[in-house]
């Protein structure tokens with residue numbers, strides 16, 4: 246059996262007959278267990294992909310599988326194992342969080358005993374008696390997630406769960422996602438903000454303009470990519486000297502970005518000193534997911550219709 250819980254191959258979505266292409270031959274592999282980030286700039290096709298996986302939009306090409314089963318064909322069989330927050334569910338403002346969830350549980354034929362566990366999973370146990378309307382945005386978002394946890398899903402899909410939240414709310418959601426991953430739920434979480442998500446993801450798929458740009462474990466994607474930041478008084482002359490020495494040089498507004506490959510930083514200092522150029526600053530810059538993402542998407546022209 247495949248250990249991929251979500252799989253897409255050559256997935257496409259063209260909107261309308263003159264087709265704006267939102268998803269353009271996307272391949273996606275989400276392994277079982279842990280937290281998987283689905284990352285890409287605004288308008289790159291994340292929501293459309295998630296909607297197709299959940300049967301909320303129809304694909305115009307390619308194949309998708311959930312738990313190894315082809316979807317949408319076998320969606321009725323697998324949907325019970327999937328929880329998703331794509332749009333906020335409607336809660337009754339004057340009811341407590343617990344009362345709202347009990348109502349949903351009863352409507353869904355779920356044992357109300359699950360309510361306490363779901364509230365605990367999202368860290369709302371202490372506030373379960375408070376009326377929904379008194380909840381902060383972050384608490385409302387966590388309650389929406391609790392609602393989908395009622396059925397104890399193996400896979401939880403969250404579309405931009407930190408949208409509109411303040412830093413405290415973002416931290417709460419992040420901690421909750423980490424805890425859910427640790428409890429054995431596979432979490433697929435989309436975001437256009439890398440820094441928010443990198444810390445909690447075990448693996449990621451990075452997309453741009455509806456296509457997969459990179460996929461894999463976060464530690465592998467950011468590995469081996471230390472660059473050096475060089476500040477020197479004659480940057481253009483220094484860049485020429487270093488390029489002659491075989492070093493890859495990127496020209497930034499206020500510094501040079503050096504990719505040393507196998508070389509030691511001493512070689513930079515030696516090469517520059519040989520031309521009477523003296524570095525004012527030479528510091529290692531650790532590669533993070535943000536820089537991988539920016540590098541991969543910097544060549545992407547803006548997506549028509551994509552939000553800024």
Ligand SMILES: Nc1ncnc2c1ncn2[C@@H]1O[C@H](COP(=O)(O)OP(=O)(O)OP(=O)(O)O)[C@@H](O)[C@H]1O
Nearest residue numbers: 260267286287288289290291292293437549550551
């Ligand atoms: N119903 C629709 N009709 C026409 N175009 C659409 C429709 N829904 C989405 N699009 C377009 O498809 C592209 C991908 O949108 P999508 O919402 O999937 O991106 P996203 O990566 O989720 O973006 P965001 O981070 O802003 O949520 C965008 O150009 C968008 O304008």
